[in-house]
Amino acid sequence: QVDLVQSGTEVKTPGASVRVSCKSSGFSFTKYYTHWMRQAPGQGLEWMGVIFPSGDATSYAQNFSGRVSVTRESSTSTVYMELTSLRSDDTAVYYCAREAPYTGWFDPWGQGTLVTVSS
Amino acid sequence: QSALTQPPSASGSPGQSVTISCTGTSSDVGGGYNFVSWYQQHPGKAPKVIIYEVRKRPSGVPDRFSGSESGNTASLTISGLQAEDEADYYCCSYADRSKYVFGSGTKVTVL
Numbered sequence: 001q002v003d004l005v006q007s008g009t010e011v012k013t014p015g016a017s018v019r020v021s022c023k024s025s026g027f028s029f030t031k032y033y034t035h036w037m038r039q040a041p042g043q044g045l046e047w048m049g050v051i052f053p054s055g056d057a058t059s060y061a062q063n064f065s066g067r068v069s070v071t072r073e074s075s076t077s078t079v080y081m082e083l084t085s086l087r088s089d090d091t092a093v094y095y096c097a098r099e100a101p102y103t104g105w106f107d108p109w110g111q112g113t114l115v116t117v118s119s
Numbered sequence: 120q121s122a123l124t125q126p127p128s129a130s131g132s133p134g135q136s137v138t139i140s141c142t143g144t145s146s147d148v149g150g151g152y153n154f155v156s157w158y159q160q161h162p163g164k165a166p167k168v169i170i171y172e173v174r175k176r177p178s179g180v181p182d183r184f185s186g187s188e189s190g191n192t193a194s195l196t197i198s199g200l201q202a203e204d205e206a207d208y209y210c211c212s213y214a215d216r217s218k219y220v221f222g223s224g225t226k227v228t229v230l
Contacts, residue, residue: 035219044122044224045158045166045209050217059217062120095165104154104213105171112165 002026004096004110011116017084020113022096024077030055033099034079035106036070038092048094051079053101086117120214123148123222130228131200139225141193141210147220149191154213157186157195161206170195197227205229 007021022034036048049060051070058070064083072079079096094113097106124142131137141148141155148155155173158166168177170186173193183198193212197204210222 037221045160045211045221046122047211047219047221050219052217061218103171104152104219105156105168106158106166106211107168107177109165109167 002098002108004098004108006094006096006110006113009114009116011118012086013119014087014117016086016117017082018086018115019080019082020094020096020115022079022081022110024079024098027098029072029077029079029098030074031101033101034070034072035097035099036068036081037095037097037106039095039112040089040092043092045095046092048081050099083115086115088117091115091117120147120218120220123210123212123220125208125210125222125225127223128226128228130230131197132230133200133202135200136196136198137200137227138194138196139208139210139227141195141212141222143191143193143212143214143220145191147212147214148188148193148210150213150215152213152215155186155188155193156211157184157193158209158211159204159206160209166209200229202229 005023035050067084097109129137157170160166173188174186185196208225214220
């Protein structure tokens with residue numbers, strides 16, 4: 001069964017960093033893109049970035065101005081998203097999702113990780 | 120990259136049809152990439168893909184969901200509305216250089 005399981009809820013203070021994990025099972029994750037999205041409370045989805053199947057290439061949304069990085073650990077089939085210099089408006093549910101190469105759609109999605117930024 | 124434009128809300132009675140538009144630019148929806156997808160999200164749940172490559176349905180998605188595209192605008196039509204279709208819907212488009220952009224979202228209410 002194909003599944004993406006994310007790490008648990010995080011509470012951070014402004015200026016800190018957060019790292020959210022996304023563990024894959026049921027497929028060879030080195031053959032797929034892994035994307036990250038977020039959704040602020042009551043707001044829409046926002047695409048953040050992607051790591052390529054090769055693991056050595058990434059692409060990020062310009063909105064994050066270098067604050068986001070996506071990495072992976074092949075030995076544990078886990079992809080990580082780190083967001084630095086956290087602000088209160090980074091409070092959101094963060095999702096990972098899989099994309100088969102050159103298909104342009106995301107399936108499945110992880111269950112989501114709530115990150116709260118508050119002083 | 121600005122969010123694609125969707126109407127905030129849409130509604131219809133059971134059995135009726137509702138169409139949601141998704142307007143972008145020639146750099147995304149109208150860029151000829153054919154990578155427009157639609158996602159359904161129920162409250163508190165992760166999004167689920169219902170349309171990919173503009174008009175294709177993944178296995179298990181009812182055929183009352185259909186997609187189309189014209190110029191810089193993509194559309195999702197739900198025919199024969201059912202109570203379980205009440206949810207938020209988001210379009211998403213490839214936007215060059217391995218980047219993607221989502222729509223602003225549309226809340227569908229079944230009256």
